Amino acid sequence: MHDYSMFDKVFWTFPTCVEAFKHCKPFVSVDGMHLFGKYGGVLLIAVAQDGNSNILTLAFPIVGSETMESWSFFLINLRQQVTPQEGMLIVSDRSQTIKAALRTDDSGWQSPRAFHAYCIWHIVTNFMSRFKYAEEKRYLINTAYSPSKVGYEWYMDALRGLSQEMVDWASRFNKEIWLQQCDGGNWFGHMTTNLSECMNVMLNSTRYLPISAIV
Structure with a gap:
């Protein structure tokens, strides 16, 4: 024992x-x-x-x-x-x-x-492992960090102009869980x-x- x-x-x-x-x-x-x-x-x-x-x-x-x-x-x-x-x-x-x-x-x-x-960086890493394009990565990051709906829509439209598949991939997530403009003031800028x-x-x-x- x-x-x-x-x-x-x-x-x-x-x-x-x-x-x-x-x-x-x-x-x-x-x-x-x-x-x-x-x-x-x-x-x-x-x-x-x-x-x-x-x-x-x-x-x-x-x-x-x-x-x-x-x-x-x-x-x-x-x-x-x-x-x-x-x-x-x-x-x-x-x-x-x-x-x-x-x-x-x-x-x-x-x-x-x-x-x-x-x-957001884990989302971007997953995004890059699938699509591997630096310019699209920048659009995705700016989409997430945009503090306004106007900014979010601008970057999503820019991403859509490059690939609808990428927009569909990003749209799988609930907006409240990765978009600063949908955080309800609860994130304090931490993403x-x-x-x-x-x-x-x-x-x-x-x-x-x-x-x-x-x-």
Whole structure:
């Protein structure tokens, strides 16, 4: 019989982070990154930003893999323990496991209590993997960032002039989840997961590798 216990995931935050978030924008960026080293696993992270553009890391779960169960574990705990505020925005990539976890009945992330947006750069990456044209990429980015309906329609018409197929591809997404002019004022100009991606890279660098030893 082994004289130790094992678990497959852990969620932790710090009281100072919870308190500091009360003074930040009601916005979180979430991301995940594989850990490299003896123990492996996936490091998930939630990041916020204050009014002076300072980055605040909120929670640091470690899970075995990016499944719906592990994302639900993360997002439910994040909502209950750190970000209970109404009108929260959460930005993520287009992961179907994240999307499914946000939609569960007990997640606490459904509208109108919270709003979900896709990272525009992940959409652009998917777009480029299919169409591979730099000019069209620029039109798609400008479409997403346009703050007005007029601007959105201008760029979509420009894209349509190049390829109706590209317009059909972009039109698959709900406008509220990737267009700034449809964000209802809930996005605060945040349309990417850059904050959480940068923090994940830092935490998973060689200098921070011992963090995986707690798995």
